[in-house]
Amino acid sequence: MSTEPSTLQRISLREAEITPGFTVRRALPTRERRMVGPWCFLDHIGPVELAGDQAGMHVDEHPHTCLQTFTWMIEGEVMHRDSLRSEQIIRPGQVNLMTAGHGVTHTEDSLDSSRRLHGVQLWIALPEAQADMPPAFHHYPELPRWQEEGCELTLLAGQHARRQAPTLMHSPAIALDIHAPAGAELKLPLSAEFEHGVLPLTGQVRIDSKAQAFTPKEFAWLAPGPQIVTLHLAADTRLILVGGTPWQQNVIMWWNFVGHSREAVKQAQTDWEAGSPRFGTVPHARRRLAAPKLPW
Ligand code: MN
Numbered sequence: 140m141s142t143e144p145s146t147l148q149r150i151s152l153r154e155a156e157i158t159p160g161f162t163v164r165r166a167l168p169t170r171e172r173r174m175v176g177p178w179c180f181l182d183h184i185g186p187v188e189l190a191g192d193q194a195g196m197h198v199d200e201h202p203h204t205c206l207q208t209f210t211w212m213i214e215g216e217v218m219h220r221d222s223l224r225s226e227q228i229i230r231p232g233q234v235n236l237m238t239a240g241h242g243v244t245h246t247e248d249s250l251d252s253s254r255r256l257h258g259v260q261l262w263i264a265l266p267e268a269q270a271d272m273p274p275a276f277h278h279y280p281e282l283p284r285w286q287e288e289g290c291e292l293t294l295l296a297g298q299h300a301r302r303q304a305p306t307l308m309h310s311p312a313i314a315l316d317i318h319a320p321a322g323a324e325l326k327l328p329l330s331a332e333f334e335h336g337v338l339p340l341t342g343q344v345r346i347d348s349k350a351q352a353f354t355p356k357e358f359a360w361l362a363p364g365p366q367i368v369t370l371h372l373a374a375d376t377r378l379i380l381v382g383g384t385p386w387q388q389n390v391i392m393w394w395n396f397v398g399h400s401r402e403a404v405k406q407a408q409t410d411w412e413a414g415s416p417r418f419g420t421v422p423h424a425r426r427r428l429a430a431p432k433l434p435w
Contacts, residue, residue, distance in 0.1 A: 146362035176383015180262035203239035215253035222419025342376025
């Protein structure tokens, strides 16, 4: 039984401006790797201290298709509003999951009372069979949470060690939040069929016997195969681990759209530009974001 991943890839995060003046660090997609299982987008937001009149994170009304947005805050609170009339404050310790399916639109605004923001937003691609499902929004205030080897673990999605997260998934996938306040060495059993990604949000982690640590500037990709991975976590390290069955279907990502063909993405963009009822509207939204011109 192999206990070492046969392949471990080191991927540098890149900066991305999600709204003017507000920059995040993006782990997926990058040139080196587009997806980890169904996870097709991974933005690390902050940690950022909002000083004086700095506005925070305000993302105006924009559409999504064929994906789920998955938001997990470590610090700070964000108001989510969508075309299903959902209005939900996203708080640390809770998963918020919006399933776009055929089409949805939403806004995201950090609360003025939140002067520190730290979190992640991920997208999960929907399989072809669910691409056009009706949109939905789910808020999960309670998640499996436990202590192990000096670490605090929270299961955000999928199954782990006989635990099951309530989060609605459409493909085999896992997401775990691991925090080691005083540092720890954690042996983590993994599904051999899954590929995995490890993103430190604070601190640093060494994986198995590899000498070089990963910091929040880097994302570690682990090939399918290893059954147990050993994480050497420095004091006050927090990371998220995501995984899933390597994706076999065609996936096109353009702006805020995911689709299984260019035609599907082009149709979504045409419908958004035409103000089609497909996406609905967010009550009291300030303005709709315009899609950039399609590259093809
Ligand atoms: Mn969005």
